[in-house]
Amino acid sequence: MTTVSTLREYIAARRELVDQALGRFLPAPPRSPAVVSEAMRYSLFAGGKRFRPILTLAAADAVASDVRLQEDPQPAMAPDHRVALALPAACAIELIHTYSLVHDDLPAMDNDTLRRGRPTSHVVHGEGMAILAGDGLLTEAFALLAREPADPEGHLAPRVRRTIGLIADAAGAAGMVGGQAVDLEAAGKGPAAFSLEGLRDMHARKTGALIKASALAGAVMAGGTAAAVDAVGRYAAHLGLAFQIVDDVLDVEGATEDLGKTAGKDAAAGKPTYPALVGLERSKALAAEAFEAALDALDGQRMRSSRLEEIARWVVGRTS
16 A cells, blocks of 8 residues: 555545455355346445545554554554554445445335436346345445454454444444434424434434444554544544535535435435525534534544545535
8 A cells, every 4th residue: 555645646545445355355156146246246336435434444544643552462563554454344334335325225215216326226126136235235244344354363353343343333223224214204204303403313323323433443443542542433423424414415506417316305305404404504504513523533642634634624525
C-alpha cells in the first residue's frame, strides 16, 4: 500500500484495495451455485462509493499513526500492516451494507427500481433471488469475519470477537434492522408522526449504527488504545448523523443521474426526513453542527488532521 497525497487519491486507492479483496473473499462457483453468486456480485460490484469500508481503513490508519499504541502484541508492526488487519472487517461491512440495499429496494420495502445507477437486484434477478442474494451477502460477512485475518497464534482473537460483536449489534434489531422497521412503519404518515429526537433515533439505528461500527472496527482491529477507540466512536456517531442529513437533503435537491438512485422517493413515499420536519436550511445547519462535533471528538488523540477529518469534510460537501 502506498502513501497518497490527496483525499481523492486516497479514496481511489482504498476503493481498489477493497474491491480486489471482495473479489477474493466472496464465494464463487463451484463453491456456491452460479445463479446466486451472479446475483450477489451484480449488486456488490455495481460501483458503490465504498464509503463504509474506506472509513474502516481510515480509522485503522488514524490509530496506527498514534505513537501511544499500547495494546498491540506486536508494537513494531508497520501502519500498513495494521490497515491490512482491518481489511476483512472493511469488506464484511460492505457485504452487509450491500445486502441492506438489496433488501431495502424490494417491492415489500422501498420498492425502488434503480440503485447505484442501474436496475435493482429484484428487477434483474427476480424478487426471490434478490432476497437470497441479500441473505448470502449478510451471512458471508460473518463467515469472513470469523476466518480473516489469519491468526495462527491467536493474538488477534480478542479484537476479532469485539469486532464481530460491534458489527452484529449495528446490523441487527437494535441497529440497522430496527431502524428500517421504524422507517417502514412510518411510511406514509409524514413528518407529523416524528419529533426531531425520534427522527434522530431512527436514523442513528438505520444509517448511523453501521457507520459507527465501520469506524470502530478499523480502530479495534488496528490495535488502537482505549482512548483512541472511544474518540473514533464518538466521531463516527456524529458523522453518521451528518451523513443521513445530507442524504435527506440530496433526496430533495439532487438529481437521479447524480445520486444513482431515484431522487425524491422519500417525499413521494411520505417518509419522515430532516427537510420534511425542519426544512432545508435548518437541515443543512444540523449537518454542519454534526460535522463540527465529529471533528471535536478527534481532538486530543492526534487524529484531528488525519484522513478521518478529510472524510468528514467530504461527507458534508458531497453531491451524490
